[in-house]
Amino acid sequence: MSNIYMPERGEILSIVQESPIEWLFKVKTTIKPAPGQFIQLSIPMVGEAPISVANYNHDEEWIEFLIRKVGKVTDAIFNLQPGDSIFLRGAYGNCFPMDIYSGKRVIVVAGGSGTAPVRPLIKHFIDDQNTDIELIFGFKDQESILFKKEIDEWRKKAPMILTVDKGCGIDGECVGLVTEYIPHLKMYEGFDNLEVVIVGPPMMMKYSALEFLKLGIPEDKIWVSFERNMSCAVGKCGHCKIDETYVCLEGPIFNYVKAKKLLD
Amino acid sequence: MKKLLTNDEFNTALLSLSKEYDIYAPVTLPFKGTFSDTDLVKYEKITKLEEINLKDKSYYSAKEILLPIRQTIFYFNENEFKKPEGRTKKALVLLRSCDLHAIERVDNIYLNNKFADEYYADAKKMVKFAVIGCPGKGWESCFCASMGTNTTENYNLGLTFKDGAVYTHIKDEELNEFFNDGKEEEFQMEFVTENVEKVTVPENIELEDIINDEMWRDYDRCIKCGRCNFVCPTCTCFTTQDIFNRDNSKTGERRRVWASCHVDGFTTMAGGHEFRQKSGDRMRFKVMHKISDYKKRFGTHMCIGCGRCDDACPEYISYINCINKLSKKLGDNNE
Numbered sequence: 001m002s003n004i005y006m007p008e009r010g011e012i013l014s015i016v017q018e019s020p021i022e023w024l025f026k027v028k029t030t031i032k033p034a035p036g037q038f039i040q041l042s043i044p045m046v047g048e049a050p051i052s053v054a055n056y057n058h059d060e061e062w063i064e065f066l067i068r069k070v071g072k073v074t075d076a077i078f079n080l081q082p083g084d085s086i087f088l089r090g091a092y093g094n095c096f097p098m099d100i101y102s103g104k105r106v107i108v109v110a111g112g113s114g115t116a117p118v119r120p121l122i123k124h125f126i127d128d129q130n131t132d133i134e135l136i137f138g139f140k141d142q143e144s145i146l147f148k149k150e151i152d153e154w155r156k157k158a159p160m161i162l163t164v165d166k167g168c169g170i171d172g173e174c175v176g177l178v179t180e181y182i183p184h185l186k187m188y189e190g191f192d193n194l195e196v197v198i199v200g201p202p203m204m205m206k207y208s209a210l211e212f213l214k215l216g217i218p219e220d221k222i223w224v225s226f227e228r229n230m231s232c233a234v235g236k237c238g239h240c241k242i243d244e245t246y247v248c249l250e251g252p253i254f255n256y257v258k259a260k261k262l263l264d
Numbered sequence: 265m266k267k268l269l270t271n272d273e274f275n276t277a278l279l280s281l282s283k284e285y286d287i288y289a290p291v292t293l294p295f296k297g298t299f300s301d302t303d304l305v306k307y308e309k310i311t312k313l314e315e316i317n318l319k320d321k322s323y324y325s326a327k328e329i330l331l332p333i334r335q336t337i338f339y340f341n342e343n344e345f346k347k348p349e350g351r352t353k354k355a356l357v358l359l360r361s362c363d364l365h366a367i368e369r370v371d372n373i374y375l376n377n378k379f380a381d382e383y384y385a386d387a388k389k390m391v392k393f394a395v396i397g398c399p400g401k402g403w404e405s406c407f408c409a410s411m412g413t414n415t416t417e418n419y420n421l422g423l424t425f426k427d428g429a430v431y432t433h434i435k436d437e438e439l440n441e442f443f444n445d446g447k448e449e450e451f452q453m454e455f456v457t458e459n460v461e462k463v464t465v466p467e468n469i470e471l472e473d474i475i476n477d478e479m480w481r482d483y484d485r486c487i488k489c490g491r492c493n494f495v496c497p498t499c500t501c502f503t504t505q506d507i508f509n510r511d512n513s514k515t516g517e518r519r520r521v522w523a524s525c526h527v528d529g530f531t532t533m534a535g536g537h538e539f540r541q542k543s544g545d546r547m548r549f550k551v552m553h554k555i556s557d558y559k560k561r562f563g564t565h566m567c568i569g570c571g572r573c574d575d576a577c578p579e580y581i582s583y584i585n586c587i588n589k590l591s592k593k594l595g596d597n598n599e
Contacts, residue, residue: 001380001382001385002382003347003382004379004380004381004382005337005338005518006338006345006347007345042506042518043506044340044345044506044516044518045340045506045507045508045513045516046506047504047505047506048504048506048518049534068534068535070534070535071534071535073534074534202537227533228531228533228539229530229531229532229533231502231503231504231520231523232502232504232520234378234379234381235373235377235378235379236373236374236377236379236381236500236502237501237502237503237504237520237523238500238501238502238523238525239501239503239523239530239531241553241557243471243552243557243560244557244558244560244561246377249377249378261471261472263471263472263475264531264539264540264545264549
């Protein structure tokens with residue numbers, strides 16, 4: 001039996017500021033995640049926190065994490081420098097069902113830091129000739145826009161709507177919530193071949209899903225990612241349980257048919 | 265092997281057992297109760313029969329022997345993480361039938377819920393269980409008969425204390441050598457067959473049918489103290505904490521401490537977002553785990569009917585009444 005709580009050492013390779021409060025940390029590690037999974041990141045003496053995988057490369061052995069400075073652990077992570085150690089265990093949780101999405105038309109709606117967990121998925125499909133992808137990104141304001149360079153590249157390869165909740169619509173951005181733009185999406189004709197992925201704050205996911213349902217998209221075509229307080233990530237600590245479902249074990253990615261029954 | 269031992273002979277057995285085993289049993293701690301001039305009955309190490317409180321239900325269950333209130337996961341310094349040694353001496357735990365069933369409930373979460381927890385698994389390997397039969401109808405708030413936990417066969421040692429003697433059923437061969445005294449005698453373990461409290465657990469509850477029910481608002485008076493969770497033998501949630509040594513901030517430990525779904529902060533995420541803010545919703549979450557969703561996952565109800573939550577609540581909230589109310593409500597709806 002291996003010790004499920006024992007983390008392994010990783011090394012910070014680079015730190016890039018993505019927004020005033022969100023930095024992208026690239027960490028050297030042999031852990032091999034899949035899109036949608038998360039890692040328990042920790043700093044000894046401070047604590048441990050679940051952070052979703054914002055990108056990875058199995059061959060080059062690194063994972064990127066988009067981290068927002070909002071708590072005890074993330075505060076401490078923001079004090080680290082390239083070359084410093086950080087501790088990891090995982091990868092945990094299920095992942096996006098890439099085989100179901102493959103070869104279809106995939107609509108990705110991401111809000112704020114919810115763009116991080118869908119980034120590996122977008123990177124996987126953006127150059128895939130068989131899979132069409134269409135994107136809606138929503139951010140709070142101009143300076144909160146994450147992964148700007150990549151978004152510009154993706155825009156050239158796939159239909160995209162980029163919107164900010166408030167502020168002026170410069171650089172081709174729309175103004176307003178993502179839900180307003182869902183009816184403007186292009187790829188609606190015929191739902192059989194369609195999958196919708198929604199990741200963001202709870203309210204944004206809820207109302208975006210309702211918007212798609214209003215347009216007649218079947219529930220089982222919609223996928224969301226849950227965020228919960230987690231202490232162990234291995235189905236023991238109980239914090240993330242909803243009804244009989246442990247978000248850390250069966251989630252964080254849920255089909256809407258299941259997600260709509262996960263009531264807190 | 266079934267034997268009848270005098271109390272003295274039983275004490276001789278305990279004495280020789282205690283060289284190899286830490287023996288845990290409910291004991292009375294005078295004036296340690298919640299209120300002034302009250303005693304506390306909890307699990308402690310014992311070496312003789314007279315130390316055991318056989319008369320009362322223990323306030324806390326035996327779960328802390330396998331899942332301590334605070335447990336070090338590992339110690340660290342600048343270079344390494346070191347797992348603590350864990351239990352080195354074997355243990356024998358004297359408990360009631362319901363509490364032994366509770367251990368099986370904990371096993372499901374700690375050993376069978378996708379990942380196995382080696383701290384729990386290692387502790388469990390070192391522990392044997394001695395079941396004490398319960399006379400009469402149990403205690404006031406017991407409802408083991410309703411939950412089907414009133415009897416058990418899964419013990420290493422069965423004990424019935426009666427008329428100044430101890431009827432002993434030694435099922436575990438490793439324990440034979442400690443019971444050389446006494447004479448062989450056939451007896452039946454005394455288990456409760458009926459309680460004063462009777463609980464009807466509604467089956468196959470759909471969360472969406474009851475989540476918005478007004479009945480949960482009756483429980484908004486809960487003060488979120490978490491006592492019901494801490495005394496519950498099947499509540500096993502924890503929170504991980506890192507601490508460092510005050511005199512050397514480069515060394516410290518990661519540990520887990522008991523957590524409660526009633527206490528503030530249980531669901532709070534970084535940034536402050538929290539689910540289930542109202543006490544009544546936390547009551548609903550706990551009750552559903554005990555009598556509905558655990559069963560969906562593991563096939564048996566989590567609640568074992570010990571009634572400790574009702575004994576411990578400072579607001580006199582009755583979990584028993586809550587289940588019966590729910591049952592009546594769902595029954596009424598079905599008619």
